[in-house]
Amino acid sequence: xxxxxxxxxxxxxxxxxxxxxxxxxxxxxxxxxxxxxxxxxxxxxxxxxxxxxxxxxxxxxxxxxxxxxxxxxxxxxxxxxxxxxxxxxxxxxxxxxxxxxxxxxxxxx
Numbered sequence: 001x002x003x004x005x006x007x008x009x010x011x012x013x014x015x016x017x018x019x020x021x022x023x024x025x026x027x028x029x030x031x032x033x034x035x036x037x038x039x040x041x042x043x044x045x046x047x048x049x050x051x052x053x054x055x056x057x058x059x060x061x062x063x064x065x066x067x068x069x070x071x072x073x074x075x076x077x078x079x080x081x082x083x084x085x086x087x088x089x090x091x092x093x094x095x096x097x098x099x100x101x102x103x104x105x106x107x108x109x
Contacts (some may be wrong), residue, residue: 001056001057001058001059001098001099002056002057002058002059002060002063002096002097002098003038003054003055003056003057003096003097003098003099004054004055004056004057004063004094004095004096004097005052005054005094005095005096005097006052006053006054006055006092006093006094006095007050007051007052007092007093007095008050008051008052008089008091008092009047009049009050009089009090009091009092010049010050010051010088010089010090011049011087011088011089011090012049014049014086014088015042015048015049015050015051015088017086017088018051018083018086018088018089019042019051021079021082021083021086021088022079022083025075025078025079025082025083026076026079026080026083028075029070029073029075029076029079030070030076032070032073033066033067033069033070033073033076034055034066034067034070035055035056035066037053037054037055038054038055038056039052039053039054040052040053040054041053060096
């Protein structure tokens with residue numbers, strides 16, 4: 001099992017606008033392909049212009065297959081275009097995590 005931890009940073013004072021855009025145009029399409037995230041939330045301390053989400057996959061092949069299917073979804077493509085046009089995002093950092101041997105993660109999907 002792997003976790004895909006993603007951090008997105010928005011221009012100051014645009015985080016709520018980005019989250020609303022995603023809620024209206026991206027949330028359903030992304031969940032349709034990736035399932036429910038483990039976490040999806042705004043950062044409250046530190047870089048408060050950021051939000052994170054964490055998705056769980058069986059392995060790298062599962063992640064690649066789901067993300068490929070999502071990348072071909074017209075609804076997801078339309079959301080990406082709207083997000084690009086809005087210009088709220090300034091950076092993205094993706095980190096793939098594997099659970100520690102003593103941690104019993106919950107499956108998602």
